[in-house]
Amino acid sequence: MIVGILKEIKVLERRVCMTPAGVVAMVQNGHEVVVEKDAGAGSGFEDALYVEAGATILDTPAEVYAKADMVMHVKEPQPSEYDMIREGQIVFTYLHLAADEPQTMGLMKSKSICIAYETVEKADGSLPLLLPMSEVAGRMATQEGAKYLEMPMGGRGVLLGGVTGVEPATVVVIGGGVVGVNAAKMACGLGAKVYILDTNLDRLRYLDDIMPANCYPVMSNPSVLRELVLQADVVIGAVLIAGAKAPKLLTKDMLKDMKDGSVIVDVAIDQGGCFETSKATTHEDPTFVVDGVTHYCVANMPGAVSRTSTMALTNATLPYALEIANKGWKKAVQENEALKKGVNVVDGKITFKGVSDAWNLDYTDINELI
Ligand SMILES: NC(=O)C1=CN([C@@H]2O[C@H](COP(=O)(O)OP(=O)(O)OC[C@H]3O[C@@H](n4cnc5c(N)ncnc54)[C@H](O)[C@@H]3O)[C@@H](O)[C@H]2O)C=CC1
Ligand SMILES: CC(=O)C(=O)O
DSSP states (O other): OEEEEOOOOSTTOOOOSOOHHHHHHHHHTTOEEEEETTTTGGGTOOHHHHHHHTOEEESSHHHHHHHOSEEEOSSOOOHHHHTTSOTTOEEEEOOOGGGOHHHHHHHHHHTOEEEEGGGOOOTTSOOTTTHHHHHHHHHHHHHHHHHHTSGGGTSOOOOTTOBTTBOOOEEEEEOOSHHHHHHHHHHHHTTOEEEEEESOHHHHHHHHHHSOTTEEEEEOOHHHHHHHHHHOSEEEEOOOOTTSOOOOOBOHHHHTTSOTTOEEEEGGGGGTOSBTTOOOBBTTBOEEEETTEEEEOBTTGGGGGHHHHHHHHHHHHHHHHHHHHHHOHHHHHHHOHHHHTTEEEETTEEOOHHHHHHTTOOBOOGGGTO
16 A cells, blocks of 8 residues: 655644654555655654655655555645545544534545544543543643743743642643543642542542542532632643534633633643633644633644654554555454544545534444445
């Protein structure tokens, strides 16, 4: 198979979807790899390293789309790319289609096979290709919260951990999954008072066992949330209903009673966001203020720490990319249930329920197509 590695084009997105080490593995398995010029430069992987690994460098995305059987990205294809995608081509990347109607339509029209990293799901419910970026985004969420609490950044001038004789900040994390735990771990390590909310009692029990003493796992419901966000200096949104739009948990009404200069970080923005006032921002202009509360809503947070993220992401995606390349998408999906859950669009048909529900489109069971 010919595998195409595209350069990211979202604002200040510097990750790349395959390291030179990944190219070596592809080539060893008998595949040809074409890499768009400078695709890895933002993560410290120059073109020469890809050539040494056995890849060919192409100048433009159009050439990569024209040549490859499977194209890989980190972020979703942008509108300028929809018409370059060929019928029957495999597109393997983050898609987040339940939050992006134009992209859903663009990919349906392309008649390609679109496999979303974020909906690949193992039998235990874990999301192996979302997990590494959730670890990064969770850890970053606390850093961003701490940064925007500083007075020169428009915050209320509170140090997350406090100091001797002065109480620490209160951090409320909504969602106790991978993002939530990583955010809470960082906030606890810095000495904040941390509440972590989830609706899954087993998960809360687990968090109660493993988290440090300054972390309080709490059952999430609207009245508890209202009470806690009023005390909060930082609120981190980290809920997920896999592949579906995020529920709006922090309402406009709650927001207006929050402390002036407090910060909310909506990590779930890639699934539409879990705060009513959220709208996606970019690394170029990451924040905006509503009712005195700073909103940080960057949909590709890990892009800011591109080298760490590229390595963490490709550690997870490479085995799946190799399986698709080695077997072809149909056989790979027939033999790997986790990968099957990643298939969102096939030949113009939506095969992921969360996406068809989000846009009122017909749903086709993937088993009818393989
Ligand atoms: N903005 C960015 O750059 C990035 C965003 N993300 C996003 O972060 C979100 C969270 O991802 P993960 O932590 O990996 O998911 P996860 O599945 O590990 O955790 C989600 C948690 O939310 C909980 N939950 C669901 N509904 C809830 C509710 N109403 N109240 C409280 N908790 C609730 C679930 O029980 C689960 O424990 C996803 O939307 C993911 O796509 C992930 C990485 C990067
Ligand atoms: C999860 C995701 O969309 C990202 O890492 O950008």
